[in-house]
Amino acid sequence: LTGFPERKLHLVQLDPSANDKTDLLEARMDWLAAFLQEIPQEKVVLICKSVELAEAIRSLLLARIQIESAQFHEGLTLLQRDRNAAWFADPEGARILICSEIGSEGRNFQFAHHLVLFDLPTNPELLEQRIGRLDRIGQTETVNIHVPVVKATSDALLARWYSEGLDAFEHPLKGASTLSAALGTELKCLQEDREPETFEDFLKRTSLMKEKVSKGLSSGHDRLLELGAPSSESAGTLIEHIAEADHDPGFEKFVISLFDYLGLEVEDLSLRSYIFKKGERLSEDFAEFPEDGLSATFDRDFALAREDIALITPDHPLFRDAIEVLLSKEQGNCSFAHWKTARGKTMLLECHYVLECLAPSRLHVDRFLPPTPYRTVVDHKGNDHSSDEGLRSANLEPGSPRKLVSQSVFRQEILPGMLTKAEQIAGEQARKQIKQAVDTAGKSLSAEIKRLHNLAEKNSKVSPAEINALTSHRDEILQLLDQSRLRLDALRLIWRTPA
Incomplete structure (x- = not known):
């Protein structure tokens, strides 16, 4: 070193x-x-x-x-x-x-x-x-x-x-x-x-x-530890990625906006450093925030020099809790926008789904299938626009969907049809992901079972009960993975008209 x-x-x-x-x-x-x-x-x-x-x-x-x-x-x-x-x-x-x-x-x-x-x-x-x-x-x-x-x-x-x-x-x-x-x-x-x-x-x-x-x-150095240690090149690359993430102004701006949205008062302490305090409109779900507030920085060098200053990164518990509170709220998961463009007049529905496996934490199924987002975009005719990159960079304007929602044909036929098509597209992608997760889990856990069988032939301390427990563990995981579901997390209705 x-x-x-x-x-x-x-x-x-x-x-x-x-x-x-x-x-x-x-x-x-x-x-x-x-x-x-x-x-x-x-x-x-x-x-x-x-x-x-x-x-x-x-x-x-x-x-x-x-x-x-x-x-x-x-x-x-x-x-x-x-x-x-x-x-x-x-x-x-x-x-x-x-x-x-x-x-x-x-x-x-x-x-x-x-x-x-x-x-x-x-x-x-x-x-x-x-x-x-x-x-x-x-x-x-x-x-x-x-x-x-x-x-x-x-x-x-x-x-x-x-x-x-x-x-x-x-x-x-x-x-x-x-x-x-x-x-x-x-x-x-x-x-x-x-x-x-x-x-x-x-x-x-x-x-x-x-x-x-x-x-x-x-x-007497540890040979296994030495073999598992990263090379100087890979370690250098990792250090560069960390430094790049530390200096990302987008993350700092997002965190400040997020904390302000959840009701924390934000005061400037110094360059890239802040004091976060409980505000009057602090979300009830975010109530475990320190009573005396928190002094924090986005500058790693400053945090290393000051033990009383917390370093905010994507792994910090406060940020992770804030994201969890944000995702658990229903506010903002449904919106309407107006898109003025040179392209033709149409109606678009952008849906965001999350593929998730509901399983006990003891099984650690996220190693095979972590919560996976899917984004689909369909028009009122059922055509798939998910790969259209124009919408991602579009200059959308706020608007009111009342005129559309007041029409019974839209509520009873058009919107349900668009939702069905969007879920169908996301479902096809999800089924491929589920199959891949089941195959990966099956191969990995079956290999562990086979290894135990081989050990049992040479070591009497490996009991049949241990092998049976691992087999049941595998079967339970495969069953739950196969039952993974798609959950509609957010949607946005977009009314596209010629500019």
Whole structure:
């Protein structure tokens, strides 16, 4: 994999004025205040072990310099943490986010480029989690990792082990749990004894073990996974399709119109970003919308940088629910239009049918026959105009069908005849689709049954009951597929007259 940012370690060795914990903390706080003043335009994430230390750091920092700071720890409510994270993500918001260990889990801050590890965890996996808050997809610059340690302390030795022995700061560590289990106890003893020569030998052994573990993991790659992975060419094509879909202005315009139609209030947040809120005319079928509203964007890069902003795509649950509500409504499924054209005078009926198989979800029949739309267009004489592309691009005008509907011959003869012909045309297409689905399902499921029979000859654990269950499963699916029906979903009556 390529394209990930670099990681750069800044190991800061501080001289202690004494060896008590208070002075060790003060030494790191003096450095932190000076460091923040050196980079006045940058955002910084600081992670430490505990809530108490996080709160102490903020108090001591504000006593030294004036700076907009936010906290993120388990002592705050979930809502407070969300608000603080959003404030930090705001370009005009907090400059430093002071986190307890909870800040290394789940939250992403790839818009920041400086990470301060105020102390170090003893578990290498936890260290990687901390760094992973910034080193992830969406990071655009080098991740600068700042580690302030006081010389001749246990943290100073731990930092050297991570840096010189494991190279865990600047590169992702493979086999972290194995290395920690094998070397953790010895490291703890060395931190207490602080024998320089013994520790140097320990660093060398750590480096050798790390290379051995890394090679073992690399040679044990999953061959089946590798065979199933897409080629670089197909992956590149897929990425291009996703990028093209992300920048489709038609989708964004449709979503905004759809949400407005269903009764959501739409407010501009920024370019291609909006706030959707419940409106007074919100559809009852769409009532599960968040009470506090939803901040959303159509810009993938912006969504990656802001966890509090949702990315709207065709797969987003809100959009899928909106489409479901729209399709379940009867409003708009029947319309009338006037078409002025140079062609002759006639009446057209455009019908949209859906071929669907009504079956329990446990059967997953949509793998063989998903809901399939059919469009037919017939004139008042029963002629098929479905392939006429002129209607698709026609400039239709609104009108009233009252004059036509008021005529009994139209209601009793012409319209029923047109509907019968349209359904006949769609039915012929649907029967071909149903036959193809039945054939495909039969071959696929029969092959599974045959495979079970072959396995049963070699493996006694494959019971006849399992084979019978699969056979019944196949028969039920084939029966339901064969009973698939056409449903008239929408129609439009078009009165075509010479221009």
